[in-house]
Amino acid sequence: MKKNIAIIMGGFSSEFEISLKSGQVVFDTLDREAYNVYRIHILKHKWVFVNETNEEFPIDKNDFSVKVNETKILFDCVFNAIHGSPGEDGFMQGYLELLKIPHTSCNMYQAALTFNKRDCLSVLKPYGIKTAASYFVNLGDAIDETAIVEKVGLPCFVKANKAGSSYGISKVYKKEDLQQALEVAFAEDDEVIIESYLDGTEVSVGVISYKGEVTVLPITEIVSDNDFFDYKAKYLGQSQEITPARISPELSEKVTSTAKRIYEILKLKGFSRSEFIFKDGEPHLLEVNTVPGLTAASILPQQAKEAGISMKDLFGNAIESALKG
Structure with missing residues (x-):
């Protein structure tokens, strides 16, 4: 008997439109011979099943039925x-786990931890995972611009602590521009992380649970046409994403083992995509994404394709892994 699969997409953050595209690709790709597939839009003002003719039917949140x-x-x-809240920060994971409904992402705690850049980096540092120098600011804190520059240097990156798709991020070259960058970041989140600029090759490494094994996918090198890998570079074609990355076997081995180790330290499941920059020959972690983009142009599906894994297999394996528990 075919399984009923709900594809949740949308969300409450600035990333909801990107999530709708990812979810639609999953919907279009999943094997109809194996699954009955349902598009579920999770939005601030409504949770609905959207059928093939775009009719909407409300979700009963008591048992996640329709x-x-x-x-x-x-x-x-x-x-x-769902990229961003509530799909990448632990809320949906906790809700589904309470209802005992299997899902394709990591567990609630891991989702909340990885979505919080500051906390995730803090947990990983004692394991020897290298990161940029950082400075943290909460909304309402007194801003000591001199202390910030002394800690992280210039240029630096000002980032919303809990946001994705490069929303709320600025590259700052002058101390007097810090305040404006903080305002941009605080528009997305009430916590901000300020990091030193790492001048080196940027790579993205996908790690997935595939057929019962933790599998590191081919590495992608990111070459932005812009000042950094911002929203336009990610989604409007203003970058090159080169898979496999043009790095030495030694660097490839280092970043592959580091990405796998992070996946295992954090006890992740399902998909993950970690971003690194090489400095002095060592990979420095920027962040971990647990609900990465899933369109054909997205990095993780590109990496899977290079590994000989079709999108149908990639998505189907995620469901089968979740069903096995």
Whole structure:
């Protein structure tokens, strides 16, 4: 009997439109011979099942079910394609775990931890994972611009602590521009992380659970046409994403083992994509994404393709892994 699969997409953050695209790709790709597939839009003002003719049916949040023409539909598994809150920060994971519904992403604690850049880096540092020098600011804190520059130097990056897709991020060259960059970041989150600029090759490393094994995918080198890998570089084609990366076997081995180690230290499941910059021949971690982009142009599917894994297999494996528990 075919399993009912809910693909959740949308979310409450600036990333909701990107998530809708990722979710639609999953919907279009999943094997209809194996699954009954349902698009579920999780938005601030509504949770709805959207059918093939774009009719909307409200989700019953008591048991995450939907009634269509008097027939109640329950789901055997949820494919999580929500970037940002509430799909990448632990809220949906906790909700689904309470309802005992399997899902394709990592568990609640791991999602909350990895979504918080500051806390994730703090947990990993004692394990010897190298990172940029950083300075933390909460909304309402007194801003000591001199202390910030002394800690991280210039140029530096000012980032919203809990946001993705390069929303709320600025590269700052002068101390007097810090305040404006902080305002941009605080528009996305009430916590900000300020990091030193690392001048080196940037790479992205996908790690997935594939057929019961932790699998590191081919590495992608990121060459932005812009000042850094910003929103336009990520989504509007203003970058080159080169897979496999043009790095030496030695650097490849270092970053592959580091990405796998991070996945295992954090006890992740499902998909992850970690971003690194090489400094002095060593990979320095920028962040870990647990619900990465899933369109054909996104980095993780590009890496899977290079590894000989089709998108149908990539998505189907995620569901089968979740169903096995």
